[in-house]
Amino acid sequence: MNSQNGRLYRWFSERYGVTKVVEFLRHKTVPVHRGSVWYYFGGVSLFLFIVQVLSGILLLLYYRVGAESSYESVQYIITKVPFGWLIRSIHSWGANLMVLAAMIHMFSVFFERAYVKPRELTWVTGFFLLALAMAFGFSGYLLPWNKLAFFATKVGTDIAGAIPWAGDFLLRLLRGSEDVTGATLSRFFGLHAAILPALFTVILAIHLMFVQVQGMSEPHLSPAQKKPPMPFFPNFVLRDMLLWLLVLNLLALLAVFLPWELGEKADPFAAAPAGIKPEWYFLGAFQMLKLLPAHLLGIEGELFGILGISLGLVLWVLFPWWDRWDPARPRKLWVKSVGILVVAGFLTLTIMGWVMQ
């Protein structure tokens, strides 16, 4: 590294021990195997998070929270602010792509069984990052204060209100009142622009630190299958950047050809429009709750569904403790079956929710 001889580098090195970090990066490698492509989805998720932060900051310059100003300010952004339409569309599409990339990343980790010892906490922090990304989506969806978002939030918070014991408290905590009002909007804005970013950044830092400390997980391969690893810098980093450029281009394509619609302003006194649907990543769970009968095993169907989903998520996050690493059994059919079942169930319910009114 020629720059190591530079004055600036020396200045930092003498004060902050940069050499250690550079040496670490110089020797860091990334395993190369048939599943290496999945490693890039972590980086894509990170890139999209950076895009969200930057585009979100730009939107903050003009967005004014309030039942009388949110819709108008977003309308102003997309019609008057130079390139405001692009920033807003990139922010909306970026949110969806981020959740998608994080989901692909999570399922690839699951199928590669990369969560096993010693990476249990990397899995757990990753799970929470995905949950926070979805919370970002849920809170951000309401912020333009349009008709669809208003009613989708009403339905979404109603579901939260059905949770036993804590439901009423949770409902009021989320809404700030009995119904979805300007108070809800303020709360969601605070959540979206302050609380969630802070939480996300902290957990992301921990997640990345775990990955750097433990290195990337390598699947169990026979010596014949093994390939020499790839240097993290510059090979993997440059490949990452190449993919980021393509993702940026995809975002621009979506923003230009499928601009995110603003729709009509929310009217609390208007009738709910037909076919209210949540964002696609909540659609599976929403559809499941719709399909359940009114009563199941002596309790309300909706409550049964909420309890079932909650239990499933707990089991999912604790999976590294269910599936212990055993060198004698590098592959487990039941783990793969669980993964396929979860993916197939999620996809089926999501498609059903999309197609059915």
Place this chain on the structure above:
Amino acid sequence: MRLSTWILTAALLFAFHSASAVPPKTDSCIKCHAGLDKKNAAIVAACEQDIHFQRGLSCADCHGGDPSKPDEDAMDPDLGFTGTPKRAEIPHFCSKCHSNPNYMRHFNPRINVDQEEKYATSHHGKLLAKGDPKVAMCTSCHGVHGILAVESTESPVHKSNIPATCNRCHGDKSYMASYGIPTNQYEEFSQSVHGVALLQKRTKGAPACNDCHGNHGASPPGVDDVAAVCILCHSFNGELFNKSPHKAAFAKAGFSQCAQCHNHHKIVHPTDEMLGVGKGAVCVECHAAGEQGYIAAARIKTLLDSLKVEQVDATSMLAEAKALDMDVVEGETAVEEIRENLIASRTAIHAFSDEHMAEVCQKGFDAASRADSIAKAAIFEFKFRRVGFGVATLILTGLALLLWLKIRQIEKRQRAARSKEKRN
């Protein structure tokens, strides 16, 4: 027990006994007339629905007499029995109660008590006073026995039934022959914009005959009073007309103001073709080519037509921008302004001034120009976005290509270094 207690107890017992001993009140009018013949039985049956009976009045309250007396004793003139009033006496017959505010207050504190007074000023009332027995008086419109409340949809004087009620006489050619007035008012009214609204669409606010001619003081408005009638609802049009040069000119010519262009009873929905100097224009009925009014009428029509063309152009341009998924909400507001301005311009016509019309239409032209600019800017923006995307894609693809070449170069160098290491 003290004496006073004895007296009180005795008084209470007597009162109770007296109350229970009185037989139920019998109305000998109803008792006898119900059994006389079919005609009388029908009168008695109709009375059951009558608003007067429902408010506790009986035959004797109008006709006098004492219904507690049996048979014809009840109809004793000494007991105030007046019998059936003559037609000419009916207005005063009804006004005995209806013109008495102290009496009527018990039934409805807000009810009018000036019906007889107004009737006397009406065309009907004046003719009746002259001895014309054919003219309408109270029972002609309200009915005789079985009079319903005005609010009842069954009542002949309910708003929706008034045209048909008036038409019973005014549409009867032989009955009206001696008066020498047309008998096609109902026919014309039912085809008019007001008639369609009232009789077909059942619009509560639509006018019936009495809304223009009055109720009890009904009379045809004079030629100078037509605008005063129409202005009650069409206030802006009326105000403009009253300030316009037509006001004096119409009075001089003996024209009946609004009705001169819009007709009397057959007031059809006005169209823009009524304006200007073309076919179907009413302006040319008075204004000859070359006259100042003719030129003004032509200009007014041109302004209105131009505004309509501008509206169509702006709407279609905006639709084109919307079809491209562009947000043109401000353009839509401008198009709405044009629509509102067209309505205002059609009202402004009644000033009969091309300068006033131009002033009013200008706001519409400005809105049209704004909508057009917004739509054009949106269409340009649409193209700019696509071109911009193309340029951005070229740059990003170029950068990606450069990165790919750099990766290949680095890896080639690394492979060469590894081979060299192996060889050594």
